[in-house]
Amino acid sequence: MSDPYLRFDGITVEFPGVRALDDVSFAAHAGEVHALMGENGAGKSTLLKVLSGVNRVTEGALWIGGERHVFANAREGLKQGIAIIYQELTLSPNMTVAENLLLGQLPAHRGFLDKRRMQAEARRILRELGEDNIHPATKVRDLSIGQQQMIEIGRALLRDAKVIAFDEPTSSLSVHEIRQLKRIIKRLRDEGRVVLYVTHRMEEVFEICDAVTVFRDGRHIRTHDSLETLDQDTLVSEMVGRDIEDVYGFRSRPLGEAMIEVDAIEGHGLHAPVSFDVRRGEVFGFFGLVGAGRSELMRLICGVEPPSSGEVRLNGKVRAFRTPGEAIRAGIAMCPEDRKSQGIFPVASVSDNLNISCRRFFKRLGLFRHPRRERDNTEHYIRQLSIKTPGPQTRIGTLSGGNQQKVILARWLSEEIEVFVMDEPTRGIDVGARRDIYNLLYDLAEQGKCVVVISSDLAEVRSICDRIAVMRDGELVDIVPREAATPERLLGLALPA
Ligand SMILES: Nc1ncnc2c1ncn2[C@@H]1O[C@H](COP(=O)(O)OP(=O)(O)O)[C@@H](O)[C@H]1O
Ligand SMILES: [Mg+2]
Structure with missing residues (x-):
C-alpha cells in the first residue's frame, strides 16, 4: 500500500x-x-x-x-x-x-x-x-x-x-x-x-x-x-x-404460566408438525437460516394463512384466526420483517402511522377520529421511545430504520396486545437504536406479555431471549434454554445436516 x-x-x-x-x-x-x-x-x-x-x-x-x-x-x-x-x-x-x-x-x-x-x-x-x-x-x-x-x-x-x-x-x-x-x-x-x-x-x-x-x-x-x-x-x-453478547444487556424477569400454546400445527411452509409454548413475561426466540420456516409458522398462528391441522391456545382457550385483524383483536400482533412493504405507510406521517390502529379501534366503537387524543398519543411515544423525528407530521419514510421500527412498536403498545411477534426487529438498525428496542421488548415482557422474536442474528437471540427455538428446513428441531445456547449448539442445529 x-x-x-x-x-x-x-x-x-x-x-x-x-x-x-x-x-x-x-x-x-x-x-x-x-x-x-x-x-x-x-x-x-x-x-x-x-x-x-x-x-x-x-x-x-x-x-x-x-x-x-x-x-x-x-x-x-x-x-x-x-x-x-x-x-x-x-x-x-x-x-x-x-x-x-x-x-x-x-x-x-x-x-x-x-x-x-x-x-x-x-x-x-x-x-x-x-x-x-x-x-x-x-x-x-x-x-x-x-x-x-x-x-x-x-x-x-x-x-x-x-x-x-x-x-x-x-x-x-x-x-x-x-x-x-x-x-x-x-x-x-x-x-x-x-x-x-x-x-x-x-x-x-x-x-x-x-x-x-x-x-x-x-x-x-x-x-x-x-x-x-x-x-x-x-x-x-x-x-x-x-x-457482543453483553452489549445489549439481558434483563431477567419472573416467568408466568404458558400464555400461548401451539400444538402440532401444520400448514404451508412447514414439513412437520410444530409444537411449543411461550410463557407470560417470556422473550422467546426463533433462530434459523433464512427460509427455515420461521415466518411461515408465525403466519399460521397469526391468522395470515390458515393451518391445515393442529391447534393454538391463547390463555387456555382454543383460537383459530381467519384474518390478522381477528388475531389482533384477540391480542396477538405480528410485526413483519419487511417494514417498507407491510409495516409502514412510507408517505404517511409519523402520527398517522402511529395512530392507525387506534383509529380502527375508535371506528369500531362508532367514533370518528380523535385529533387531540392522536396528538397526545404521538407526542407521548415520541418522548417515551426517543423517536428521532423532526416532528409528528414528518413522513415516516424519511426516518432511519431504527426510528421507523420504534413507531411501529409504539402503534402496538397503544393497543391491548398480549403477544408480540416480531420478525427481524433490528435488521439494519444501528447499535444505539437496537438497545432502545431491546429495552422496549423487556418492558413489554415485564408487564407480563409474551414477546416472540424471529431472528437470523445469532448474537441477538443469544443475548436477549430466555429460550430459543431453532428451525431448520420447515421443522422445529429443538428448544434451547438461554444457559445452553452456545453459538456452536445453535448453529449446529440450524445448519443443514
Ligand atoms: N470544547 C470542549 N470543552 C470541553 N470538553 C469537550 C469539548 N469538546 C469535547 N469535549 C469532551 O471531549 C470528549 C469527546 O467529545 P467528542 O469529540 O465530541 O466525541 P464524539 O464526537 O465522539 O461524540 C467528551 O467527553 C466531550 O464532553
Ligand atoms: Mg461528535
Whole structure:
C-alpha cells in the first residue's frame, strides 16, 4: 500500500477536566473512505477539529502529504487543503448559494464583484454536484438540509481540498439525499482525496467505506485497513469494549404460566408438525437460516394463512384466526420483517402511522377520529421511545430504520396486545437504536406479555431471549434454554445436516 497521505501522530487533546483524545495515532490513505466510529463522547468530533485547526493539541502532530503540521487555527487547516463538513452547517443563511460557495474567493473585476462570473462558476459547481436544480441566486435559508450540505461540499471542491471529513452527515438527511451524498463521496474517493467519515450507521460503513478506525473514551482502539474480513459484531464490541453478547444487556424477569400454546400445527411452509409454548413475561426466540420456516409458522398462528391441522391456545382457550385483524383483536400482533412493504405507510406521517390502529379501534366503537387524543398519543411515544423525528407530521419514510421500527412498536403498545411477534426487529438498525428496542421488548415482557422474536442474528437471540427455538428446513428441531445456547449448539442445529 502507498504511504498514507494523512497521519495522526500521538495526538492528545485536553479540555479542563477532560482528556478528549489520548495519544491517538493512525493513518488514512488518499483514495480511501475512512470511517471513524465510536460511541458518543469517544472523541471523533474532537479529532476532526484537530484536523481543521479548530482544536489545539496538547501533544502530538499531524502529517499531511509527508509534512509535519501543528495548526494554530482553522485558517491554517484550510490552507493545507482540509475541509470539514460539520453536523451544524456553517453557511450564511441570508446570502445566496453563489455567495456562500465562493465566499472568500469571489471573482472581482476592477474591484467590483463580477456577478456574472460568480453565477457561472456557482452553476458549474452545482452541476458537478448533480444539483442543477438549485439556482445560484437562491438564498441558502430556502434550501433543504441536504442541499445545504451539498453547498458545503461544493465549497470544499472549489478549494480543491485534499482531505474532506464528514461528521455524521446523514443523520438529518432524507433517503434520497443520503443516496446522493453516497454517490458524491464515492466520487471524492475516486478523485484520490482522503474522505473521513464519522457515522453510527453500520450499513453505511460496510457500503461505502474502505477502512475503519474505532475510538473509545478518547483512545484509538483499532484501525482496520480493509473491511473484507471484518464483521459487524467485532466492530460493535470494539466500540463498546465488551463481548457482543453483553452489549445489549439481558434483563431477567419472573416467568408466568404458558400464555400461548401451539400444538402440532401444520400448514404451508412447514414439513412437520410444530409444537411449543411461550410463557407470560417470556422473550422467546426463533433462530434459523433464512427460509427455515420461521415466518411461515408465525403466519399460521397469526391468522395470515390458515393451518391445515393442529391447534393454538391463547390463555387456555382454543383460537383459530381467519384474518390478522381477528388475531389482533384477540391480542396477538405480528410485526413483519419487511417494514417498507407491510409495516409502514412510507408517505404517511409519523402520527398517522402511529395512530392507525387506534383509529380502527375508535371506528369500531362508532367514533370518528380523535385529533387531540392522536396528538397526545404521538407526542407521548415520541418522548417515551426517543423517536428521532423532526416532528409528528414528518413522513415516516424519511426516518432511519431504527426510528421507523420504534413507531411501529409504539402503534402496538397503544393497543391491548398480549403477544408480540416480531420478525427481524433490528435488521439494519444501528447499535444505539437496537438497545432502545431491546429495552422496549423487556418492558413489554415485564408487564407480563409474551414477546416472540424471529431472528437470523445469532448474537441477538443469544443475548436477549430466555429460550430459543431453532428451525431448520420447515421443522422445529429443538428448544434451547438461554444457559445452553452456545453459538456452536445453535448453529449446529440450524445448519443443514
Ligand atoms: N470544547 C470542549 N470543552 C470541553 N470538553 C469537550 C469539548 N469538546 C469535547 N469535549 C469532551 O471531549 C470528549 C469527546 O467529545 P467528542 O469529540 O465530541 O466525541 P464524539 O464526537 O465522539 O461524540 C467528551 O467527553 C466531550 O464532553
Ligand atoms: Mg461528535
